[in-house]
Amino acid sequence: xxxxxxxxxxxxxxxxxxxxxxxxxxxxxxxxxxxxxxxxxxxxxxxxxxxxxxxxxxxxxxxxxxxxxxxxxxxxxxxxxxxxxxxxxxxxxxxxxxxxxxxxxxxxxxxxxxxxxxxxxxxxxxxxxxxxxxxxxxxxxxxxxxxxxx
Numbered sequence: 519x520x521x522x523x524x525x526x527x528x529x530x531x532x533x534x535x536x537x538x539x540x541x542x543x544x545x546x547x548x549x550x551x552x553x554x555x556x557x558x559x560x561x562x563x564x565x566x567x568x569x570x571x572x573x574x575x576x577x578x579x580x581x582x583x584x585x586x587x588x589x590x591x592x593x594x595x596x597x598x599x600x601x602x603x604x605x606x607x608x609x610x611x612x613x614x615x616x617x618x619x620x621x622x623x624x625x626x627x628x629x630x631x632x633x634x635x636x637x638x639x640x641x642x643x644x645x646x647x648x649x650x651x652x653x654x655x656x657x658x659x660x661x662x663x664x665x666x667x668x
Contacts (some may be wrong), residue, residue, distance in 0.1 A: 521580060521604050523611055526570035531562035533579040534570060537594050547626045549652050564591065571611060573604045583608040590621035609637055617663045625655040634659045 526534065535558030542548055542557065552560070564570050564584040569591065573581040581595035581604045590612065595604050612619060623630045625644065635641075639659035647654040 521573040521575050521599070521602075521607055523571055523573055523607065525568075526565045526572045526582065528562065528565055530570070530572055530579060530582075531558050531565055534565070534572065534582045534594075535559075535561040537579070537582065537596050538592065540597070541594050547624075547654070549654075551651060571608060573599070573608055575599070575604075580604055581608055583612055585612050585615075585619075588616050588618050588620055590619055593621075605633060606637065613661065613663065619661045620658060622650070622656045622658050624652070625657055631657065637661070 535554070538561060539554045539557045542552070543550070543554075561570070561582075561584075567586070569584040569586050571583050571585075572579045573595075575598075579596075580599035582592070583590060584592040590609075593605060593608060599605075619639075620642075621634070621639070623634065624647075625631075639661045641657055642660050643658040645656055645658075647656055650656055
């Protein structure tokens, strides 16, 4: 999939919210805390803050990353884009913009954990989930750009 990256626009809230809602509503272990409309509003808020980059394929949004400076708040793909290198493309773009990145993922998200480890993130902390809205155990990952050797 030859995806094109671009900064998200306010009109992208529906598409990014649809991708996120698709994940939240079909993940069996994820508690349903928000409506689809609330998820779209949340994506609109992240877009308004300038955090979101989208990956498009033939003009359709197939994934997005939301990053506030060094913290990745979201990285989600459409089912069509999973396994096609879109997540890696979005993450590599974020890596070019920072020397250090951090994110949290749920302990139940085994595929996400494998993905982040394959992208050279290192696990730095595990919690019981008391600090997140979902109250699910989570893991903090950090990536640091390695210094170039001469």
